Amino acid sequence: MKWTLILLLGISLAETTLGWTYSYSETTMNWTMARQWCQTSFTDMVVIQSQEENDYLVSQLPNRSRSPYYWIGITKAHKNEAWTWIGNNSTWIGEHSWAANEPNNNHSTEFCVEIYVNRSPNRGKWNDEKCANPKYAVCYRAQCSSTSCERGRCQETINNTTCLCEPGFKGDRCETAEQCPVLNHTNFSGGRMNCSHPIGPHSYNSTCEFRCDEGSQLIGEDRIRCDHSGQWTASIPVCTAVECPPLSRPDNGYLSCSGGNQVFNTTCHFKCQLGHLIIGLSSVTCGVSGVWSGPRPACASYKQALLGVAGCGAFSILSCICFCWMKHRKRKKVSQVRQPEEATSSAVSG
Numbered sequence: 001m002k003w004t005l006i007l008l009l010g011i012s013l014a015e016t017t018l019g020w021t022y023s024y025s026e027t028t029m030n031w032t033m034a035r036q037w038c039q040t041s042f043t044d045m046v047v048i049q050s051q052e053e054n055d056y057l058v059s060q061l062p063n064r065s066r067s068p069y070y071w072i073g074i075t076k077a078h079k080n081e082a083w084t085w086i087g088n089n090s091t092w093i094g095e096h097s098w099a100a101n102e103p104n105n106n107h108s109t110e111f112c113v114e115i116y117v118n119r120s121p122n123r124g125k126w127n128d129e130k131c132a133n134p135k136y137a138v139c140y141r142a143q144c145s146s147t148s149c150e151r152g153r154c155q156e157t158i159n160n161t162t163c164l165c166e167p168g169f170k171g172d173r174c175e176t177a178e179q180c181p182v183l184n185h186t187n188f189s190g191g192r193m194n195c196s197h198p199i200g201p202h203s204y205n206s207t208c209e210f211r212c213d214e215g216s217q218l219i220g221e222d223r224i225r226c227d228h229s230g231q232w233t234a235s236i237p238v239c240t241a242v243e244c245p246p247l248s249r250p251d252n253g254y255l256s257c258s259g260g261n262q263v264f265n266t267t268c269h270f271k272c273q274l275g276h277l278i279i280g281l282s283s284v285t286c287g288v289s290g291v292w293s294g295p296r297p298a299c300a301s302y303k304q305a306l307l308g309v310a311g312c313g314a315f316s317i318l319s320c321i322c323f324c325w326m327k328h329r330k331r332k333k334v335s336q337v338r339q340p341e342e343a344t345s346s347a348v349s350g
């Protein structure tokens with residue numbers, strides 16, 4: 001009992017994987033009626049797309065010794081039109097499809113085609129005929145349905161159906177999305193990762209965005225996608241700390257920085273040798289944008305420092321004198337407009 005059930009189930013499963021099946025009528029009718037009959041009871045009148053299909057069809061039909069034979073689904077509307085298959089407008093005709101001396105358009109309105117299934121050398125060949133003549137109908141039933149393939153197009157073949165998958169999908173029924181290598185937070189450090197998975201985890205069209213923490217910069221793409229072949233569109237980016245331009249120790253001074261590299265958040269302290277005075281900040285920090293918080297200081301000996309102060313003082317005094325003199329000269333110039341040359345020479349000698 002159990003075995004019978006399994007056997008029955010097995011047969012029905014096998015049948016669902018078959019491609020199209022052929023059927024034929026027991027009565028004759030004109031081409032239009034034959035097609036109508038096929039469309040009512042099955043999918044449509046047969047369409048042949050290769051010599052192999054042609055031969056297979058003939059092998060499935062009962063032999064007939066003479067006309068009428070079977071209508072097939074190729075036709076034309078006018079004398080000068082190309083023979084066209086119903087359904088998808090294909091114009092396939094094999095090298096050996098027509099019987100000898102056919103199509104002859106004997107009655108000048110032979111716009112339909114029958115297939116010979118006799119035992120002569122013409123077996124399996126085609127003949128153009130008047131569409132009003134009565135012949136048997138031969139039809140096919142499609143096995144493909146809208147649910148045959150999930151993410152693809154169903155293609156029928158003899159004894160089989162095949163799903164032609166959309167890019168990014170695979171499987172007998174195109175039911176699985178292509179997968180990319182798993183990518184989670186263990187693959188990316190130093191920042192934040194935000195992934196979306198519209199179809200499946202780490203699958204076709206999954207997208208990850210990357211952002212680095214403050215003070216580090218992203219090297220690589222900030223957005224990668226799982227492509228239709230199961231590859232990420234780019235490698236995972238990395239975050240590297242922002243670097244500040246290297247600092248060197250000041251003349252007659254020392255430099256000590258936290259950490260080895262002079263990168264974001266590093267603070268560097270400056271000290272001067274004994275007998276020297278620091279001119280400027282005693283420490284600077286590397287900022288978010290890779291710029292030190294201030295300029296490097298200088299170390300000056302006390303003597304230099306004093307001289308510097310003195311020099312500064314002297315410079316101030318000189319500047320003051322200069323300024324006063326110029327102001328004075330300007331006033332003089334205004335009062336001597338009539339003798340400019342004399343004024344100039346006097347200024348030079350003065």
Ligand SMILES: *[C@@H]1O[C@H](CO)[C@@H](O)[C@H](O)[C@H]1NC(C)=O
Nearest residue numbers: 077084085086087088089090
């Ligand atoms: C076939 O051709 C006819 C007439 O040119 C057109 O109406 C029809 O849509 C076509 N069918 C297909 C499946 O391309």
Ligand SMILES: *[C@@H]1O[C@H](CO)[C@@H](O)[C@H](O)[C@H]1NC(C)=O
Nearest residue numbers: 047049087088089090091156
């Ligand atoms: C027409 O349909 C048949 C059967 O589905 C297929 O094999 C053939 O490639 C199609 N031809 C064209 C031109 O689309």
Ligand SMILES: *[C@@H]1O[C@H](CO)[C@@H](O)[C@H](O)[C@H]1NC(C)=O
Nearest residue numbers: 100101102104105106107108
């Ligand atoms: C053309 O048709 C006539 C009768 O309608 C028939 O006698 C003749 O044999 C046909 N010729 C061919 C080549 O089929």
Ligand SMILES: *[C@@H]1O[C@H](CO)[C@@H](O)[C@H](O)[C@H]1NC(C)=O
Nearest residue numbers: 061062063117118119120123
């Ligand atoms: C039909 O005729 C062919 C060719 O003579 C032969 O091979 C085949 O067995 C016949 N089929 C039937 C069902 O009689």
Ligand SMILES: *[C@@H]1O[C@H](CO)[C@@H](O)[C@H](O)[C@H]1NC(C)=O
Nearest residue numbers: 029030031032033131132133
């Ligand atoms: C086919 O037969 C039907 C019914 O017998 C008829 O109405 C129709 O005109 C015929 N068509 C052709 C092209 O002969």
Ligand SMILES: *[C@@H]1O[C@H](CO)[C@@H](O)[C@H](O)[C@H]1NC(C)=O
Nearest residue numbers: 018052053056157158159160
């Ligand atoms: C289709 O399947 C039938 C039965 O299994 C077999 O006899 C036939 O040769 C097959 N045809 C092709 C073209 O594979």
Ligand SMILES: *[C@@H]1O[C@H](CO)[C@@H](O)[C@H](O)[C@H]1NC(C)=O
Nearest residue numbers: 017018157159160161162163
């Ligand atoms: C159907 O066709 C597919 C692809 O061409 C092939 O892999 C598969 O084995 C075929 N199945 C049968 C039952 O012939």
Ligand SMILES: *[C@@H]1O[C@H](CO)[C@@H](O)[C@H](O)[C@H]1NC(C)=O
Nearest residue numbers: 181182183184186187232236
């Ligand atoms: C992420 O890391 C795991 C384990 O370390 C590895 O197997 C996987 O391939 C990595 N993913 C990518 C996209 O490199």
Ligand SMILES: *[C@@H]1O[C@H](CO)[C@@H](O)[C@H](O)[C@H]1NC(C)=O
Nearest residue numbers: 181182183184185186187202
């Ligand atoms: C990340 O991926 C690795 C393998 O690629 C896996 O072993 C690990 O459990 C995953 N971690 C999380 C949190 O999903």
Ligand SMILES: *[C@@H]1O[C@H](CO)[C@@H](O)[C@H](O)[C@H]1NC(C)=O
Nearest residue numbers: 192193194195196207209211
């Ligand atoms: C991740 O990205 C999605 C879409 O771009 C957005 O809506 C969401 O807020 C983001 N989540 C985080 C934690 O950034």
Ligand SMILES: *[C@@H]1O[C@H](CO)[C@@H](O)[C@H](O)[C@H]1NC(C)=O
Nearest residue numbers: 151166167168198199204205
């Ligand atoms: C995958 O993404 C592309 C581009 O963003 C889009 O055109 C396509 O429709 C998506 N495919 C699926 C199956 O969602």
Ligand SMILES: *[C@@H]1O[C@H](CO)[C@@H](O)[C@H](O)[C@H]1NC(C)=O
Nearest residue numbers: 213214215216241264265266
């Ligand atoms: C930078 O330094 C501040 C204060 O020392 C600390 O709070 C912060 O976490 C540090 N940031 C990084 C990225 O090291």
